[in-house]
Amino acid sequence: MTLLRHLAVLLIGNDPGLRRMLQYWGATCILYVACIVLLLAQVAEGMTDPVAAHRLIGYGGCGAVCFYLLIRASGRIGLRPDQLAVSQAVFSLVCSMVAYAISGPLRTAMLVMTVVVIVFCMFAARPRQTLLLAVVALAGMGGTMFWLQATDPAHFPPVTEAITFGYLAGALLSTSVLSVEMSKLRSRLKQRRIELSEALDTIRVLATVDDLTSLVNRRHMHEVLAAEERRQPEGRGSCIALLDIDFFKRVNDQYGHAAGDAVLRSFSTTARSCLRANDVLARWGGEEFLLLLPDATLDDARMVLERMAERVHTMPVPGVEKRRISFSAGLAARGASEPFADAISRADKALYQAKEAGRDRIVLA
Known part of the structure; x- marks a missing residue:
């Protein structure tokens, strides 16, 4: 039991903030694993080029390990949680763009993953950062769609790509607006929690201290x-x-x-x-x-x-x-x-x- 405890401390540390960031990383890894399984299923069905799929899987695995190391060392190198979240989101968006390009008839499913990446950032990034990520996602995915329909219009019809981009833009913009509103709500809840804590401290003092002499009552x-x-x-x-x-x-x-x-x-x-x-x-x-x-x-x-x-x-x-x-x-x-x-x-x-x-x-x- 002691060995397991030492191993847990070695892997995730003792700091609650660090453990929370590693929990987000763990949730992201679960999503990566699910996507890898689905991508391998696409390869098995002949829908996706196996070389491109294995390269994407290797890229995603290396990225996950790198981000674990960055999070684990964030206290020493001075990386804030929001900076780590944005960096990880950019990495995931790149994965989504590549997956869109190689997924053939199932490529539109990758757009869901793009929205999920933005949703994940809602809990760690600032509202402006989330909006910026949405713009980056739109620009990146839009550029990917434009390049695909320009180089291979038979498999990526221009009209289909344009309409698909429109759906993605609506989903990302809506998600970004919701992110801003959620951030405001969290700020209000945090402020109310602080006020409640201060009120409880005041009540606790009033219950134990004489207000005139500041002695125990x-x-x-x-x-x-x-x-x-x-x-x-x-x-x-x-x-x-x-x-x-x-x-x-x-x-x-x-x-x-x-x-x-x-x-x-x-x-x-x-x-x-x-x-x-x-x-x-x-x-x-x-x-x-x-x-x-x-x-x-x-x-x-x-x-x-x-x-x-x-x-x-x-x-x-x-x-x-x-x-x-x-x-x-x-x-x-x-x-x-x-x-x-x-x-x-x-x-x-x-x-x-x-x-x-x-x-x-x-x-x-």
Whole structure:
């Protein structure tokens, strides 16, 4: 199985874009094989010159191998998917022209293959490139028909060739117009997919982040706590702290709610700068915040909170320069197999004690 996987990587690579291009190449090869089988059947029935048919088969086989190598090396040599698609289409159109010239009474069937080549390009080439290919196909096939009716009018009657060319022109032009419309539709769908992805990202952020403080919101914090309980079901080595900004109502009453919002934003930015890598600070409600300190002892957690208190005391708050901001905190270590809800309850009681003791302090539960 490992050998097969290594062989697959060697043949088609790991890059999704490269694999997609090789899938198109594979579909083209299937079409080539089908045409070769039909061409050999024509030879067997005496409808097609065997020398010309074998030369065309050899030309097509060599071309398929060359295009595989080009696609496989496209990243190194800087070939874009649309350039590869156009090149492969020109090659296929040449094959169709030669097949038309040698297929005798079945030559009109080759016109179907000409249209199929243009259809294949609709999925990789740009609209202008598809239109240009249609013009090239018309010019090339028209030149082939003109040369055939001029050199062998008995087998290629001029009127028949002219009418056949008219049908081909209508089919190719219609296909080109449809290609342009499909390209527009794909562009609209791609843009809508991008917009939908951006909207989902916005919804995801709104569902997990508090829009005022840019901290984790209460809903998402419950998910974080549940994940921490699953990570450490025995309940050792984690601490929880509840923080409350002191006299926040007075800030709102004295300076206005805009100033209160500025205090919350400044506090959140300052507090977050004091945290360790795995600590999570959430806005729990109003001016109250919940801090999770995983893999921390009470001493570690207390040091974090003390560092936070020092920075909060000196943090600048626009519009509230004359007021010193502080917070009270209740800190609890999670006990063995203790649910976080119980640890939070104990931290809440410690926070109440901190407020009762005069605020601007940390009380251990």
